[in-house]
Amino acid sequence: MKILEATSLAKRFGPVQAVADVSLTVRQGEIAGLLGPNGAGKSTTLHMLLGLVTPDSGTIRMFGLDLARHRTEVLSQVNFSASYLGLPGVLHVREVLDSFARMYGLRQPRERVDEIVELLEIGPLLRRKVIELSSGQQTRIQLAKALLNDPRLLILDEPTAALDPDAGDRIRGLLVRVARESGKALLITSHNMREVERMCDRIHFISGGRIVATGTAAELASDFGVEDLEEVFLKVARQGSIHI
Amino acid sequence: MTVSTNGSAEFAPSLRAGTALAFPPLSFAARRRRVTGVVLRDLAALRRSPVRVFEIIFWPVVELVVWGYVTLFLESQKVPFVVSMLLGAVLLWQVLHRASNEVAIGFLEDIWSRNLLNMHVTPVTPPEYMTGLVLFSLTKIAAGITAMALLAYVIYGFGLLTVGIGLVPFMALLMIMGWALAFVAISCVLRFGEGAQVLAWSLVFVFQPLAGVFYPVSVLPQPLQYIAAFVPATHVFEGMRAVLNGGAIPWDRMAFAGVLDVVYVALALWLYAVTLRHARAKGRLSRFGE
Structure with missing residues (x-):
């Protein structure tokens, strides 16, 4: 197909x-x-x-x-992730993912974020600001964002x-x-x-x-x-x- | 969970079929959820940035203090009505100024954080995005004006509520005009690139002398008076002065200002649609991600 x-x-x-x-x-x-x-x-x-x-x-x-x-x-x-894109730096990772989950019209945004956090093993990053993350960690957050809407x-x-x-x-x-x-x-x-x-x-x-x-x-x-x-x-x- | 390159590890439950994950994309529930996403994102950004919270109060307070003492001086020189006129003008001007700035800056935040492309590959439609920015701006306008109004009452004894019921249409008309100007500023950034972002702050000031914020429009040269008649804010500030002089709310002028606001918003949204289409056609949107 x-x-x-x-x-x-x-x-x-x-x-x-x-x-x-x-x-x-x-x-x-x-x-x-x-x-x-x-x-x-x-x-x-x-x-x-x-x-x-x-x-x-x-x-x-x-x-x-x-x-x-x-x-x-x-x-x-569809979703997209690119190494050259950024995310709102002052936001906590949890807030970024929550807001994008809503922007994709998800029914249960917080639950979906929890699933993706578990999948990508990014739990320890949730309460950190995006701007404080290393580039590798930011890439993982971008990927998490990209998987939110399945x-x-x-x-x-x-x-x-x-x-x-x-x-x-x-x-x-x-x-x-x-x-x-x-x-x-x-x-x-x-x-x-x-x-x-x-x-x-x-x-x-x-x-x-x-x-x-x-x-x-x-x-x-x-x-x-x-x-x-x-x-x-x-x-x-x-x-x-x-x-x- | 252990992840290996051959994908053999146990998998978390998140890879289930996602058909029920989201609301149907064109449903009202999905649209409301997407707008909420934009608003919550901006609210979170505000909460995480003490400087931005400070800014909501700082500039309006500076203006209020400066103009407040100017009015006290003028009053001491026996200039009649000056306190209420000027303080009312300062407060209402802030409504227009903030409405324009906050929406435009909300858009610029996405450019500054290189997040604009992320936004444009979501199913959030341009009207939903704009609605989110507008709703968020209401929060900041309300906070800023409340702080100013309290300060004006405490320092100068000027109660904004003395404007009466007219305050509601005055503020609504100014906010709508401010949002229209913000949409124009955003359109200019889309069309001309980041160099045009200065318009986010300055475009509203083009209208300040025309709108007769601090003086009656009658003092303008006749040609400018004709132009001023087609600025919604002109009718609001003239109306404010009429009310503070003890007159009735000039509802006919308010109605005309409302019609002008509708025209302004329609033209601004049309301009945004045109420039967004142009940005996609010329590859300018992609360049905001670089």
């Missing part, structure tokens, strides 16, 4: 064609990776999928609904960028289980190729604003005639618009 279906997305900012032609799908329970070098169009694509940027052309359907026409219904079933599609931009290897590994494990056990779909960007190899069922490579390759990590390595995903990345980054 397709959770996300983006067709022929294009976006130009002045003289820059940020996204030229991106089509991708994410299925229920699938962890999809969106990889590409800096400036390839990853963030613009994600932001189009989240309704933050309006595409010049193309369509985005999630859960069978057109994002442009059913924004509220779609966004109530989203059918979770979009993560560099989810473990600010985490140490141990915390990163734990979060990766958690995300994999979220997808496997609850059937959530995940769409992830990352520059950590090992992470992507371990987590993603399918990987979309984007370069020059176009999807230039799609497949599993093994398929992509085979198609490109290289050993692993990192070498695929290097080939895509250095040769630009290779089409497989």
Whole structure:
């Protein structure tokens, strides 16, 4: 079952064609990776999928609904976390999560926050101000926020960028289980190729604003005639618009 | 709970199917819950920031003290009616000023904390977001005006309630105009970026000389009087002076001010919708997250 279906997305900012032609799908329970070098169009694509940027052309359907026409219904079933986003710094973690739980229209916001706190083991952080947390702890709070509404599609931009290897590994494990056990779909960007190899069922490579390759990590390595995903990345980054 | 990369550990109950987790997104209950989320977030931010609590009282009190003593001086010079006129004006001006500032600053807080994108990927709609900001601003306006009114009574013996029943429409009309100006300031920030945030503080002052806050509009040059007639606050301050002079509330002027307020709010919301659409089209919204 397709959770996300983006067709022929294009976006130009002045003289820059940020996204030229991106089509991708994410299925229920699938962890999809969106990889590409800096400036390839990853963030613009994600932001189009989240309704933050309006595409010049193309369509985005999630859960069978057109994002442009059913924004509220779609966004109530989606969530997002990115390492570059912040949260209100003066608030206690509990207050941040409580307020976002309400903003997602949850019936029992406090109970849901308690569940997520237990899941992410962030109980000791609840009474601390966001601004006092380390970047790794803030990332965990962002992830907690992103799981509050039990989203059918979770979009993560560099989810473990600010985490140490141990915390990163734990979060990766958690995300994999979220997808496997609850059937959530995940769409992830990352520059950590090992992470992507371990987590993603399918990987979309984007370069020059176009999807230039799609497949599993093994398929992509085979198609490109290289050993692993990192070498695929290097080939895509250095040769630009290779089409497989 | 132990978490491992292969996902084999025992899992907490939070991964149950979440279909009943939320109200239907277009239901009234969901909308009310989302607005509550915005209000509670801002209230929590206020509670956690002593500086902001202090600010609610500080600037209004400074204005009141300065203008209060000016009026006492003028009164000593036998200028009639001056205490009630000027103190009433200072207090009502604060209603307009606070209404405009608090809503605009509520929006700017999301930019300053790099939280704006988080807000825009929630199902909170622009009207719900604005409603949340407006409701929160009511709290701060009420706190600030109450403090000022008490102080005015204690120091100068001026009771705000001497304005009578007219106080209700006066304050309501000024708040609505202030919110409209805040929506315009927010729209300008969306359109022109963070450099335009100075408008959050300054836009309301464009209307101060026109609205005849501290003097009758009749002292303005004729062309400015025509413009002033289309400012809702003008009719409120003229009305206030009429009441404090012992006259009746000019309900016809209040009604006209109400119509102007409706026009102001409609235009401001239209401007916000246009600039938000433009910000999404040009990728400006994304840049607030950088």
